[in-house]
Amino acid sequence: MLPPFELLEPHSLDQALKMLATSESVPLAGGTNLLPDLRARGEAGGRFISLAALDQLHGIEHSDSRVLMGARTTLSDILHDPLMPTAAPSLVSMAKVFAGSMVRNAATVAGNICYGSPSADVVPPLLSLDAELTLASAAGERTLSLNDFLLDYKKTARRPDELLISVAWAPPTTATANLFYKLGRRRGDAITVVGVAVTITIENGNCTKARIALGSVAPTVFRAQEAEEALVGGPLTATTIGTAAQAAAQASRPIDDIRASADYRRHAVHMLVRRLLTEAWQTAGSQHD
């Protein structure tokens, strides 16, 4: 049984933002995180704002230079979007191994981001794509990078009166490889042990941009920036890839828990970053052969 709570059901975004501004409340989207949490805590008296009726938060828009995804986009929506395999290959790979079918039909992109978990699988792919978030409140809108949004363990830059309304990024070009790998105890329905997303651009045989995002190995999902810097400016070789993988492992601050030890996680970061960078070089690099 869920403990008693209050559920407000706004019919428009304006109404929802007014409610967020004037009542202490938490936005409720798919409920796949919040409801089990509420059950586990058993505390009565919370107040939620249902986003179910806010149609303007649905939908994915594609243009050549930008993908704009409504905050209520579900993991299933990502899998069913015909343009997503080129607009964000890493996001599609991620959605395939995200929980199970029922949860994928309910869980939303915004919910996964705003919950602020280090194991949020939606985050590494979007972080590697330099995604930007738009937050709305009764006072207006602001846009900030996903990187700046993630502050600490389950702590984000969202103010209590704000609602994440959309996520946007520039789709990768053919010169860019965008990959994701989730290491879990089983292929489906598992919390991530290590999640890695890389976005690597190769121009004229040299790496011109590198992003490496790591999940489940620090209080938040984060970018291994030293590892990224080790790659830019030249071709990816066994040496530079090795240096970057080492730097990514060193930047990780994993913990021992029920799923894996910190040592294993650090080792897995090294191996997975090396593997994904090698694959990225083969795919993006081959565009110029």
Add this chain to the structure above:
Amino acid sequence: MTDKETQMVTEKRVDIQVNGQACEITVPAWRTLLEVLRELGHKEVKCGCEKGDCGACAVLLDGKVVDSCLTLAWNAAGRSVTTVQGLGGPDNAHPLQTAFIEHGSAQCGYCTPGMIMAAKALLDDIPEPSLKDIKRGLSGNLCRCTGYTRIFSAIQAAAETLREQETTS
């Protein structure tokens, strides 16, 4: 913002269609679709983990498979719910139900209703699934008896039957 908007609504009348039948219930916000369905007598919908891990409570909501333990009854208002009973019974079994029996895909049977609903959603989406598609489609359903092999083979057989029915009808 008016007082009316902030006023706590504790109970609400919710109309839902369950297996084609109109049902009217009055429930507080924190009641789940799972609880409501079982109170309405739909004991074929099982309660397992209540966390979205096991899939025993899976039902179709407007054709999409969801965990009814993570669906608030209020959010099912005006929508149509299908449980395994809505697919068919002993006299008019759905090909998935027949295949589960023929392939010995149930042992204790507790996961079976959810398995069949997830499989139904999968076949609606992908009529000719690969083994990989089936595994992905059922990744939110746990079975602790069968080892899954017979569940997968039943779904493959049912997919074939459904495709044959499609071409002959």
